[in-house]
Amino acid sequence: MKKLLAFLIVLILVIPMSGRAAFDDMRPSARARGMGNAFVGLANDATAIFYNPAGLAQLSQIELYTTYQKPFGLEFLKYYGIAAAFPTSRFGTFAVSGQQFGVNYRDVELETELTMSLAQGITIMDDVHSSLAVGYTINYFQLKFAESVGGVAGSDQGALGVDMGVLAKIRNRTTVGFAVRNLSSPKFGDLVQKDLQRRLSFGLSYEPYSGVRTMGALEKKIGYETRGLAGVEAQIFDFVALRLGLQSYPNYLTAGLGLKYFGGTFDYAMAYHPVLGPTHQFALSYSFESALKKVEK
Structure with missing residues (x-):
């Protein structure tokens, strides 16, 4: 009974949100989530493909990334994400990614959202x-819905x-970023169309001391309040x-931890929603640059 009640709450709160902002609020980076998702002005790893593709230009070696989360800790919601970035000597950094919610x-499977992406960042x-x-x-x-109880396809x-x-x-200590998500306002549906709303993000990152970074950002979707991060x-x-x-x-409120070896x-991150509860996110990444430097030493 408790599981059914939780499921109904999610249908009321989450699925309608997905309908108006599908593919938009999964926050693929555990590192960024731990910092309140204020990542558009930093974007200095492979997950820049999700936040600000210009940040890919900062990478100097191949990076691989994978992540998993159950939004709000609910068994019937699952998200997976992968990304890989490949720097070149002449054409900046290319990256590919895949996401499934x-x-x-x-x-x-009542609803499945798939996203495949190709990106390039160049200085x-x-x-x-x-x-x-x-x-x-x-x-x-790609957006899929299951057959309804009444047999409707x-x-x-x-x-x-x-x-x-x-x-x-x-x-060297300050970076400023600006990104536009869904610039082309992609649309789903034939008779009844739903578009993926354009989202504007502006942020900055400042490093007052070596090893310490502070970040701030603003996000705006047309028709919605400006979000501060x-x-x-x-x-x-x-x-x-x-x-x-x-x-x-x-x-x-968010918190996170990163362990390198x-x-x-x-990377681990926790985001606490005042109504739906906490989301725990886990991620693994690998940088060939870091590994090679350690071997050389």
Whole structure:
């Protein structure tokens, strides 16, 4: 009975949100989630493909990433994400990613959201004190619904979307980023159309001391309140990072932990929703650059 009640609450609160903002609020990076998702002005790892593709230009070696979460700790909600970034010597950094979010109840996939993405970030200006990078992401969205109880056939729809991003570094300690999600406003449906809303993000990151980063960002979707995000990351030791963050609309408190060893990184994040409860997210990543440096030493 408790599981059924929780399921009904999610149908009321989460699924309608998904209908108006599908593919939009999964927050694929555990590291970014731990910092309140204020990542658009930093975006310095492979997960930049999800937040600000211009940030990919900062990478110097191959990075692989995978993540898993059960939103709000509910068994019938599951999310998986993967990403890989491949720097080149002449054309910046290319990246690919895949995401899947599903609503499964009693072994029936009620809704499945799939996203496949290709991105590129490239530096267009670089001098001693500053740099400027731009990037884009091409997304293919697929939305599936199961057959209804009354026997009405489910649906399987697809759409293409484009994201754009800019990232500027100022005197090595400050970066400023701007990104547009769903720039092309992709649409689903024939008779009744639903579009994936355009989202504007602006943020900055400042490193007052070596190993300490502070971040702030604003997000705006047309017709909705402007969302504020803020976070901090502190590198306690070479292999341990602690993170804290918060965001508004809805109000979240977040925290996270990063552990590094021999090129690999384990990230954990927790985001607490005042109504639906906590979401725990886990991620593994691997940087060939870090591994090679350790071998050389």
